[in-house]
Amino acid sequence: MVPTHYYLILSAVLFGLGAVAFVFKRNIITIFMSIELMLNAVNLAFVAFSQAFGKVEGQVFVLFVIVVAAAEAAVGLGIIILIQRNRQSLNIEKVNLLKL
Amino acid sequence: MPTPILDILWIIPALPLLGAAINGLFGKGWPNKIVNTVALASTGLSFLAALEAVREFFAGGQQLVHKEFFDWIVAGSFRAGFDLQMDQLTVVMVLVVTGVGFLIHIYSTGYMSHEGGYYRFFSYLNLFMFFMLILVLAANYVLLFVGWEGVGLASYLLIGFYFLKKSASDAGKKAFIVNRIGDFGFMLGMFLLFKTFGTLDFTQLFAKAVPWSHEAWGVFGTFTVACLLLFMGACGKSAQLPLYVWLPDAMEGPTPVSALIHAATMVTAGVYVVARSHILFTHSDTALIVVGTVGCATAFFAATIGLVQTDIKKVLAYSTVSQLGYMFLGCGVGAFSAGIFHLMTHAFFKALLFLAAGSVIHAMGGEQNMLHMGGLSKKIKVTYWTMLIATLAIAGFPPLAGFFSKDAILGEAFQREGGWHSLYVVGLLTALLTSFYMFRLIFLTFHGKQRYDEHHVHVHESPWSMLGPLVILAVLSIIGGWLAAPSFWGGEDHFTAFLAPVFGTGHEAALSEAAAHSLELTLAVVAVVAALIGLATAFWLYLRQPGKPAEIAKSLKPIYNTLYNKYYVDEAYGAAIVRPLLALSTNVLWKIIDVEAIDGTVNGIAHGATATGDVTRRTQSGNTRSYAVWVVVGALTILIIVFWPAIRALAGGAQ
Amino acid sequence: MNPVLLIFFVLAGLAVLGAASLVLQKHPIHSALSLIVVMVCLAGLYLLMGAEFVAMVQIIVYGGAIMVLFIFVIMLLNAGEEEHTDFSKLAKFAGLPLAFALTASLAALVFKPDASVPTATHAFIPKATEQISSMLFKEFVYPFELTSFLILVAIMGALVLAQREKK
Numbered sequence: 048m049v050p051t052h053y054y055l056i057l058s059a060v061l062f063g064l065g066a067v068a069f070v071f072k073r074n075i076i077t078i079f080m081s082i083e084l085m086l087n088a089v090n091l092a093f094v095a096f097s098q099a100f101g102k103v104e105g106q107v108f109v110l111f112v113i114v115v116a117a118a119e120a121a122v123g124l125g126i127i128i129l130i131q132r133n134r135q136s137l138n139i140e141k142v143n144l145l146k147l
Numbered sequence: 148m149p150t151p152i153l154d155i156l157w158i159i160p161a162l163p164l165l166g167a168a169i170n171g172l173f174g175k176g177w178p179n180k181i182v183n184t185v186a187l188a189s190t191g192l193s194f195l196a197a198l199e200a201v202r203e204f205f206a207g208g209q210q211l212v213h214k215e216f217f218d219w220i221v222a223g224s225f226r227a228g229f230d231l232q233m234d235q236l237t238v239v240m241v242l243v244v245t246g247v248g249f250l251i252h253i254y255s256t257g258y259m260s261h262e263g264g265y266y267r268f269f270s271y272l273n274l275f276m277f278f279m280l281i282l283v284l285a286a287n288y289v290l291l292f293v294g295w296e297g298v299g300l301a302s303y304l305l306i307g308f309y310f311l312k313k314s315a316s317d318a319g320k321k322a323f324i325v326n327r328i329g330d331f332g333f334m335l336g337m338f339l340l341f342k343t344f345g346t347l348d349f350t351q352l353f354a355k356a357v358p359w360s361h362e363a364w365g366v367f368g369t370f371t372v373a374c375l376l377l378f379m380g381a382c383g384k385s386a387q388l389p390l391y392v393w394l395p396d397a398m399e400g401p402t403p404v405s406a407l408i409h410a411a412t413m414v415t416a417g418v419y420v421v422a423r424s425h426i427l428f429t430h431s432d433t434a435l436i437v438v439g440t441v442g443c444a445t446a447f448f449a450a451t452i453g454l455v456q457t458d459i460k461k462v463l464a465y466s467t468v469s470q471l472g473y474m475f476l477g478c479g480v481g482a483f484s485a486g487i488f489h490l491m492t493h494a495f496f497k498a499l500l501f502l503a504a505g506s507v508i509h510a511m512g513g514e515q516n517m518l519h520m521g522g523l524s525k526k527i528k529v530t531y532w533t534m535l536i537a538t539l540a541i542a543g544f545p546p547l548a549g550f551f552s553k554d555a556i557l558g559e560a561f562q563r564e565g566g567w568h569s570l571y572v573v574g575l576l577t578a579l580l581t582s583f584y585m586f587r588l589i590f591l592t593f594h595g596k597q598r599y600d601e602h603h604v605h606v607h608e609s610p611w612s613m614l615g616p617l618v619i620l621a622v623l624s625i626i627g628g629w630l631a632a633p634s635f636w637g638g639e640d641h642f643t644a645f646l647a648p649v650f651g652t653g654h655e656a657a658l659s660e661a662a663a664h665s666l667e668l669t670l671a672v673v674a675v676v677a678a679l680i681g682l683a684t685a686f687w688l689y690l691r692q693p694g695k696p697a698e699i700a701k702s703l704k705p706i707y708n709t710l711y712n713k714y715y716v717d718e719a720y721g722a723a724i725v726r727p728l729l730a731l732s733t734n735v736l737w738k739i740i741d742v743e744a745i746d747g748t749v750n751g752i753a754h755g756a757t758a759t760g761d762v763t764r765r766t767q768s769g770n771t772r773s774y775a776v777w778v779v780v781g782a783l784t785i786l787i788i789v790f791w792p793a794i795r796a797l798a799g800g801a802q
Numbered sequence: 803m804n805p806v807l808l809i810f811f812v813l814a815g816l817a818v819l820g821a822a823s824l825v826l827q828k829h830p831i832h833s834a835l836s837l838i839v840v841m842v843c844l845a846g847l848y849l850l851m852g853a854e855f856v857a858m859v860q861i862i863v864y865g866g867a868i869m870v871l872f873i874f875v876i877m878l879l880n881a882g883e884e885e886h887t888d889f890s891k892l893a894k895f896a897g898l899p900l901a902f903a904l905t906a907s908l909a910a911l912v913f914k915p916d917a918s919v920p921t922a923t924h925a926f927i928p929k930a931t932e933q934i935s936s937m938l939f940k941e942f943v944y945p946f947e948l949t950s951f952l953i954l955v956a957i958m959g960a961l962v963l964a965q966r967e968k969k
Contacts, residue, residue: 048804048806049806053810053814055909057817057818057847058908059905060818061818061821062905062908063901063902063904063905063906063908064822064825064905066782066904067898068821068833069775069778069779070772071898072833074830076834076876076879077824077833080824080833080837081824081825083868084821084824087841090856091847094851097853097927098852098927103927103933103934104937106856106930107937107938107942109856110859110938111949113860114949114952116864117867117868117956118952118953119956120872121871122956122959122963124872124960125964126963128875128963128964129963137881140770140771145769146770776900779900780900783904786904786908787907
């Protein structure tokens with residue numbers, strides 16, 4: 048048996064790595080992928096808790112997360128395509144029309 | 148009479164208020180006739196209502212009538228209601244106020260007929276009547292104070308009636324501000340009375356005060372302090388030393404205003420308050436002595452200034468201050484009914500003097516300087532004769548009113564004072580001076596050579612709307628004194644007897660009946676002699692030897708200048724009080740506190756908000772990557788906040 | 803060490819390596835492929851925990867649909883290597899420490915050797931799939947229907963966004 052908190056630490060580490068990528072990468076698509084990584088880390092935590100408490104609601108919630116992530120990925124990538132069309136660049140620092 | 152007026156006493160002040168409201172709100176475009184009708188109707192009806200109320204009072208056996216109309220202030224155990232009362236003192240006051248007020252309203256319709264702002268004048272005049280009636284009918288100090296303040300307001304409005312003239316608006320301000328200083332004392336007095344007795348209602352307060360012990364001279368107990376404070380207010384309102392300075396300046400107002408407010412009614416409010424509070428005053432020797440001394444000193448002081456003034460209204464103004472001093476002298480020696488009696492007779496002849504002076508000014512086309520008049524007696528006969536009657540009255544010639552009232556005061560002063568009779572002596576001297584300067588006024592104005600240019604000034608008699616009240620007041624000046632003819636004339640002192648339920652009977656006769664008679668006779672003769680001396684001196688100086696006054700003035704130049712310049716009191720006040728206050732206001736309160744501290748704080752807050760905005764603006768950089776960092780920061784913060792106890796436990800356990 | 807634990811460590815290590823690779827790679831296609839590795843490892847972990855339905859959904863939806871979509875877009879947009887622009891000072895200096903702090907706090911919160919996070923009594927939940935499906939259609943039917951609606955909205959959004967401009 049794997050103790051639950053091993054899974055949780057793994058989840059935390061993955062989440063942290065996702066956060067690092069979120070902050071440091073400049074390519075929009077990579078940033079988006081780091082968001083997906085963070086979502087996966089959370090999924091892992093949910094499933095770990097589901098196994099720990101013996102209840103299956105955690106896994107149900109994971110399903111919902113996956114569905115929402117899918118929808119989000121679809122729309123988000125559409126936006127990214129538009130950005131690429133308008134700015135001819137995938138660098139997030141070029142998306143700065145709000146800058147004074 | 149379906150409802151007794153005594154049940155609806157409020158109608159007496161309410162009628163002038165209604166007149167004031169109608170004229171003030173709607174009168175702007177109205178022709179003079181309609182404004183007249185409204186104003187005269189309201190005052191006249193008020194007078195009739197007052198007469199009816201007095202009749203009912205007598206019919207009811209002269210019982211004190213105390214009516215509570217509504218609760219105005221109810222705070223804990225304290226109650227100040229809109230309560231009106233009618234007792235003998237009120238009878239005198241209310242008849243004087245409404246009667247003389249009505250006559251002056253009639254006069255004003257003639258005098259002010261060519262002036263602009265006609266409707267405004269009558270609105271203010273009616274407003275004044277309202278407040279004055281509230282003052283005299285009030286049954287507690289709080290409501291009295293409402294009337295007190297209100298007449299001060301009306302006085303300000305009326306003095307500054309020609310507000311486009313700077314001196315007039317300045318005079319109005321001066322009157323109001325000096326009054327305010329007195330009111331400060333009055334309010335403190337009220338507070339002290341409330342604190343001591345728990346009520347400000349006259350009947351209750353005086354009933355509670357009676358058993359308290361007497362405070363001798365020099366003891367500053369509750370009564371002394373409270374009475375001195377109330378007297379401070381009276382000094383402001385009734386123009387005694389040192390708060391008299393506003394009254395001469397108040398002559399900037401139209402003459403009917405001077406007659407009504409600054410002769411007959413408002414300035415007597417101080418005397419009324421002292422008389423009403425006589426129970427409080429008689430408990431304190433110090434207060435009475437102060438009242439008497441201040442009154443006497445003021446009387447003399449003002450008379451000396453009046454000796455050399457050249458403006459006809461200024462002479463009358465100083466004469467008013469002087470006569471008010473007499474009234475306070477009367478109250479100060481404990482002869483309250485004598486003081487009130489002089490108040491009544493003074494209302495008659497002083498109002499007459501002012502109205503007649505107004506008639507003279509009107510005849511002379513606006514000229515007020517007596518040195519530019521002369522020889523008018525043949526030209527404006529009615530004015531001349533009525534004014535002469537008033538002058539005889541004020542100088543104290545029998546059998547006119549002034550003789551009886553002034554003699555009553557001086558007689559009481561002599562009898563009640565022990566030792567030096569200093570107050571009596573000064574009072575007598577003042578009577579001499581009064582006679583002198585009043586006849587000087589008559590001789591300069593009406594007799595002697597004509598010192599004006601006939602081509603520029605067309606002397607004409609006034610219309611009957613102005614002369615009618617003069618005649619009526621002249622009659623009152625003659626017969627008014629007979630109400631209190633002293634005993635040696637064979638008459639009864641009806642007035643004192645009438646006021647006895649309020650003031651108590653006169654002093655116990657210290658002398659026997661015959662001795663009292665001969666003393667009264669002696670004093671009366673002495674008073675008449677003093678008046679005659681004054682008359683003779685004025686006659687000699689201004690008719691026989693017209694050049695003499697100028698010679699005397701030149702030889703006694705410093706004294707003359709001091710008197711002419713009113714002892715430089717206004718200048719002294721200006722230098723000692725007004726200018727330092729102005730400097731304090733400008734340099735400290737305005738420049739430092741208002742501009743730097745308060746404005747600085749408010750602007751500083753705005754500035755601080757702007758600065759904070761400048762700093763926090765940097766989070767919205769438009770740079771997406773920094774937004775990403777903020778997201779992480781936010782997540783971290785929420786984590787820490789939510790799990791703070793766990794973190795602490797962890798940190799504690801890890802140590 | 804029992805075999806379960808061994809498998810766990812292998813899968814976990816691989817996942818972490820994949821995530822690190824996502825961070826460190828310069829070309830987005832490499833990052834995408836690393837992410838696929840992570841997802842597969844996570845699917846494996848799910849299987850280890852006895853959540854076979856979730857594992858299969860992870861592989862099919864995440865790995866087979868979402869990541870494929872990502873790779874399609876990368877190829878479509880011809881994303882190249884990352885440029886080196888550097889406009890955000892905040893990200894440069896505060897970013898790493900903050901992310902680190904986040905990770906550490908999360909980890910510390912769960913690393914409690916006491917009983918507040920219980921270890922599972924069973925290796926896996928019996929008949930998990932059956933229970934999931936019955937829950938989906940009983941307690942969670944409302945969110946279930948909502949997500950289908952959400953997908954519809956996403957489809958429409960993607961269509962609107964990505965359509966070619968009308969000439």
